[in-house]
Amino acid sequence: MPRTALWSAIHKTLSAEIASGHFPPGEKLPTEAELSARFGVNRHTVRRALADLADEGMVHARRGAGVFVAARPVDYPVGRRTRLKQNLAAAGRTAGRETLSLISRPADPREAEALQIPEGDEVHVMEGISLIDGQPLAWFRSAFPAGRYPELGAALAASASITEALRAIGIADYTRAETRLTATRADAIQAGHLRLREGDPLLRAVSINIDPEGRPVEYGRTWFAGDRITLTVAPDP
Known part of the structure; x- marks a missing residue:
């Protein structure tokens, strides 16, 4: 059975937490360093998961500020x-x-x-x-x-x-x-x-x-x- 890619597992976890209100609209997500420590992976893996969340419109990055959960219009x-x-x-x-x-x-x-x-x-x-x-x-x-x-x-x-x-x-x-x-x-x-x-x-x-x-x-x-x-x-x- 093929193993799930680590970035995909992180994406799935964060997506579920956002959907359940763990991270409400407008809230800043933990930093890449904090997520890397949480999931035991390098920052590149975390970055890939965040990029997919951004492509889906669930989060957006603000230069110099971090990654935030997208607000409902x-x-x-x-x-x-x-x-x-x-x-x-x-x-x-x-x-x-x-x-x-x-x-x-x-x-x-x-x-x-x-x-x-x-x-x-x-x-x-x-x-x-x-x-x-x-x-x-x-x-x-x-x-x-x-x-x-x-x-x-x-x-x-x-x-x-x-x-x-x-x-x-x-x-x-x-x-x-x-x-x-x-x-x-x-x-x-x-x-x-x-x-x-x-x-x-x-x-x-x-x-x-x-x-x-x-x-x-x-x-x-x-x-x-x-x-x-x-x-x-x-x-x-």
């Missing part, structure tokens, strides 16, 4: 109402946010045009990372008209979500006026925040949200990790 509905936190909750997944900065400054020309305010008027600008199950999904930058909503800066600082912050200042609902989607590639900063390699694919969404009176509330730019998002388009109810 999340559905991103393109419609009048896009609430990432609600969509993830409905799918049994957990949304989070890491705020990188929150400042007030003069609006640049693009922000002024999108928010329908004079160029140079003050805007609240938030930058941060959207998380899914504790792993980075997207890097975002959102601008809000400070003159129209002067109390929003404090609400954003105190809230876990933009929707909740808007509700706190009396905006019970808002809708998407437009969304523009383009493919791009991660620069060094984006790659670092999203735990990607520089040049990895991103999906950029540029959107304008409006309040019930049709006034722009938010001009947002979001860069999603390309392999962690799936666009879905359905008629709004």
Whole structure:
């Protein structure tokens, strides 16, 4: 009876452990040295097993960081109402946010045009990372008209979500006026925040949200990790 190749046995073991949740999506696998010690083989054998897992889409390597279990892509509905936190909750997944900065400054020309305010008027600008199950999904930058909503800066600082912050200042609902989607590639900063390699694919969404009176509330730019998002388009109810 022919013997099973060692790399194939390692591949089978790791594949089963990933499938059973031993290594959840987004988690880093042990290093090649640790796996070599665990299975009593050389690094070349471990590397062959990891390469086959990568070919199957179960893991992916990040240069200088290691090998990570591939995350399941999340559905991103393109419609009048896009609430990432609600969509993830409905799918049994957990949304989070890491705020990188929150400042007030003069609006640049693009922000002024999108928010329908004079160029140079003050805007609240938030930058941060959207998380899914504790792993980075997207890097975002959102601008809000400070003159129209002067109390929003404090609400954003105190809230876990933009929707909740808007509700706190009396905006019970808002809708998407437009969304523009383009493919791009991660620069060094984006790659670092999203735990990607520089040049990895991103999906950029540029959107304008409006309040019930049709006034722009938010001009947002979001860069999603390309392999962690799936666009879905359905008629709004």
